[in-house]
Amino acid sequence: MRLLKDKILSKLMLVFTLASVSLLLVIGIGLYYHSIPLLQKSSWGELVTSSVWKPLKGLFGFYPFIMGTLWVTGIAIVIALPLCLFTALYIVEYAHARIKRILVPFVNLLSGIPPVIFGVWGVLFIIPLIQKYIAPHFVDYSTGYSVLAGGIVLAVMIFPLIVSIISEVLRTIPKELKDASLSLGATQWETIKNVALRKALPGIVTAVVLAISRAFGETIAVLMVCGNNAVVPNSVFDPGYPLPALIANNYGEMMSIPLYDSALMFAALLLFIIILLFNIISRVILTRLERKLIG
Amino acid sequence: MTQTPHISVQHLNVHIGNQHILNDININIPDKKVTSIIGPSGCGKTTLLKSFNRLLDNTDGVKITGKVLVDGEDIYAPDAEVTHIRKKMGLLSQRPYPLPMSIYDNVAYGPRIHGIRKKQVLDELVEEQLKATGLWNEVKDRLNAPATRLSIGQQQRLCLARGLAVGPEIILGDESTSALDPVSTSIIEDLFISLKEKYSIVLVTHILRQARRVSDYIVFVYMGRIIEFGPTEEVLLSPKEELTKEYVKGFIS
Numbered sequence: 001m002r003l004l005k006d007k008i009l010s011k012l013m014l015v016f017t018l019a020s021v022s023l024l025l026v027i028g029i030g031l032y033y034h035s036i037p038l039l040q041k042s043s044w045g046e047l048v049t050s051s052v053w054k055p056l057k058g059l060f061g062f063y064p065f066i067m068g069t070l071w072v073t074g075i076a077i078v079i080a081l082p083l084c085l086f087t088a089l090y091i092v093e094y095a096h097a098r099i100k101r102i103l104v105p106f107v108n109l110l111s112g113i114p115p116v117i118f119g120v121w122g123v124l125f126i127i128p129l130i131q132k133y134i135a136p137h138f139v140d141y142s143t144g145y146s147v148l149a150g151g152i153v154l155a156v157m158i159f160p161l162i163v164s165i166i167s168e169v170l171r172t173i174p175k176e177l178k179d180a181s182l183s184l185g186a187t188q189w190e191t192i193k194n195v196a197l198r199k200a201l202p203g204i205v206t207a208v209v210l211a212i213s214r215a216f217g218e219t220i221a222v223l224m225v226c227g228n229n230a231v232v233p234n235s236v237f238d239p240g241y242p243l244p245a246l247i248a249n250n251y252g253e254m255m256s257i258p259l260y261d262s263a264l265m266f267a268a269l270l271l272f273i274i275i276l277l278f279n280i281i282s283r284v285i286l287t288r289l290e291r292k293l294i295g
Numbered sequence: 296m297t298q299t300p301h302i303s304v305q306h307l308n309v310h311i312g313n314q315h316i317l318n319d320i321n322i323n324i325p326d327k328k329v330t331s332i333i334g335p336s337g338c339g340k341t342t343l344l345k346s347f348n349r350l351l352d353n354t355d356g357v358k359i360t361g362k363v364l365v366d367g368e369d370i371y372a373p374d375a376e377v378t379h380i381r382k383k384m385g386l387l388s389q390r391p392y393p394l395p396m397s398i399y400d401n402v403a404y405g406p407r408i409h410g411i412r413k414k415q416v417l418d419e420l421v422e423e424q425l426k427a428t429g430l431w432n433e434v435k436d437r438l439n440a441p442a443t444r445l446s447i448g449q450q451q452r453l454c455l456a457r458g459l460a461v462g463p464e465i466i467l468g469d470e471s472t473s474a475l476d477p478v479s480t481s482i483i484e485d486l487f488i489s490l491k492e493k494y495s496i497v498l499v500t501h502i503l504r505q506a507r508r509v510s511d512y513i514v515f516v517y518m519g520r521i522i523e524f525g526p527t528e529e530v531l532l533s534p535k536e537e538l539t540k541e542y543v544k545g546f547i548s
Contacts, residue, residue, distance in 0.1 A: 097355055177392040179350050180454065184405035184461050185382030194404070199395045 031272055034265035041259065047266065053230040055254070060263045062270060067232045068147065068240035069274065072222055073215045075151025075236060080158050081208060087159075088166035093192055111160035119224035122153040127225060135237045143227065148236040150226030154218055158211040165210065169203030170196060202290050209282040216275050219244040243271045300326055301383075301465055301495050302347055307361035309342055311354060316342045318519040320361070324465075329487055329496040331506040331527075334516035335542065340499045343516060344467050347497065348384045349377050366464075382409065385458025385494075387471040391450035393442035394457075398434050401442045401453055405461035424456040428486060448479025455486065466490060468498040472505065484509050503543065507531055515539045 038047070038060065050061030091103055131144030173196050181191040197204070227239020228249060246267050254260050302324040309317040317339045324330050332340045345351050346363055349370055362369045370380045382405075394401050402421040411417060421438070425431040430452045434445070442453055451471065458466065468487070472480040487496055487509050500506050506513055506527070513530040515523045515538070523530055523539045534540045 174392065175353075176388050176390070177394070180386065180388065180392045180457075181394065181404070182353075183348055183350060183381050183384065183386035183467075184408060184458065185378040186405075186408045187378055190408055195394055 028269075028272060028276075031265055031269040035262055035269050038259050038262040038266050048270070051232055055257050055260050055263065058259060060259070060266075062243075062267065064230045064232045065241055065243045065246050065267060066270065066274070068226070069216060069242040069244075069271070071147040071233050071236075071240050072150040072154060072226060072242050073212055075147060076154035076158060076215050077208060077212055079151060079155035080162060080211065083155070084159055084162035084166060084207075085204070088163050088170060089192060089196075091163070092167050092170040093188065093196070107160050107163050110156070111164075115157065115218065115221040116224075118153050118157055119221035122149055122221060122225035126152050130237070139235060139237050142237040143239070145225060145227035145239050146237045147226055147233045147240040150222045150240065150242070151236070153221050153225050154215050157218060157221060158215050161214065162207045162211045165207035166200070166204055169200045169207070172203075173199050202286055205282065205286055205289060209279065209286070213275055213279060216271065216278070217244055219248045223248055243267050243274075247271075300324055301366055302497070303362075303364040304346075305362040305364065307343075307346060307363060308359070309339075309346060309351065310358040311342075312356040316519055317346070320521055322514060322521060322524060324495060324497055325512055326495045327491055327493075328511040329491050329498065329509050330512040330514060331498045331500050331510035332514045332516055333500060333503065333506050333542075336501065338516045339519045340501075340516050341469055344469055344497060344499050347465070347467060348381045348386065350381075350386070352377070382461050383463050384465040384467050385455065385461070385463040387451070387455055387458060387466065387468045389470045390474040391447060391454045393445070393450050393453055396442065397439045398442050398445070398453060399438040401457050402460050405457060409461060420460055424460045425453075427459060427490075428452040428456040429482065430456060446479075448475050448482065451475060451479065451483060452486070455483070459490075464494060466494045466496045468496065468500075470499055470501065472500075472502075480505075503531065515542065517542070 041058070042060070047060060047062050048066065049063055050059070051063045052059045052061040053064060087107070091100055091107075095103060126149045127144035129144075130146060130149055131142060134148075135142035135144065135146075177195060177199070178191050181195045182188070186194070222242055223245035226242065226245065228241045228245055229239040230241050230246075231238070233240045247264050250260070251264055300323045304320050304322045304324075307317055307320040308315070320343060332343060334340050342351065346359065347365070347370075351357050351359065359371055361371075363371060365380055365383060368380075369375065370377075394404055396404070399421055402424055403417045406417060406420055411420070422431060422435075425434065430449060433449060434440075434453075437444075442450065445453060451474075455466075466487075472483050475483065484505060487498065490496060491511075498506075498510065510527050513523075513525065513527050514521055515530060515534075515536075517538050523534060523536045525535075530539060531543055534543055
């Protein structure tokens, strides 16, 4: 009787697991289904590579939005990764217990702040900063509303996630392993660089992958600061228009334009595919990396 | 012995938090001999060993007073430079902790840190130390394989080779055989005996049989104090102190 219960429970859990996994499939199919009207008119290749976005003329080129998404996410990770790495290293390897007790809640608090507040902060502080102090050194004119602003705001938003994962990974490295390096006369930094970071590399990659996946989809805060101009950015001071911003800005607004509805669904599908592809690729890299390091 | 010993401990006290772990330790470790630190668990053996190469530094809430002289230099002096002190001692921990790199790189790690870059010099060093630890014939065809692929016993010998590669004068062993099978244990014990020609060796062990087999001198530590220190046979067979007698007979553990 108890064994039967065990069996039924395990089957039930399997069903639930399958249900949640198939949700992914359902979403993908749903998005595709709604994109069909647009896909009947133009081909995948055309939609993805064209830069012309003129919905009134029925021209939907998604290339600027794809590039907008990649730029903002790329900038965010370039800014966030070194900051996060050093923060995590400081918290785990250098900070005294008392400082740690103060620092860690602060970092965690950052992740609890709603995105819209980051957006407002971006508009009030980052935009003027870029417009008045940073951009003039590099380009003739910038409004401040740019992929750089989006990247900075996004970097701050993914900061706590990366820091907490990397610190967690660093904490799992045995003290004896670090002692082994120290006892050979290595300095603490040499030990961190050659032993701790090496051992933590797969974990760091995981942290970056998760952060990028989250960054791809971040909407409100980015939408508020990155200009939302449907052109391909040429520099970090140009405005951009990431896919989530496109969807959030227009959904339910301009539905009278033919195919617009379908185009937004296609934007969602594109975002979905980008994240999916990205996760698959990083999974492959991660497996290779682990095999190489652990053997 | 008129010459200063490699390690000389004077009035060493170690507190961790509120606990008084080591209490007024005074000892001169004999050169080119094997000295075993014995005593019940939690008596401070490992702390004493780690105080020799300042591995206690990173412990939270640690307070150290007194002197540990290594080649006449007080390693706890404010201006003491810790990396060259640690370089003088090879540490062999309880379990092998190979670095996350190849067999070759594990041995070459220390020399590289200390500035040896020439491939030829490194090659010779790696071969020499792997031979010294009897590992060469077992691994010479797979030097670039990850060190974690070796058996535990081989890993421990690799860790010893890694420690020897920086040219230490002293070897510190912290219950270095406790994770090993009997065959690997006896290989490591034999290595200690043969290595004392060139190195001063200090071992922490809780296996009296091992202490007797390997060491020339024995330090008996109990509750953070040195109770007795002397040649192996004397301490184990005719101890002067009552506590030592009881420990050796197995009454306290």
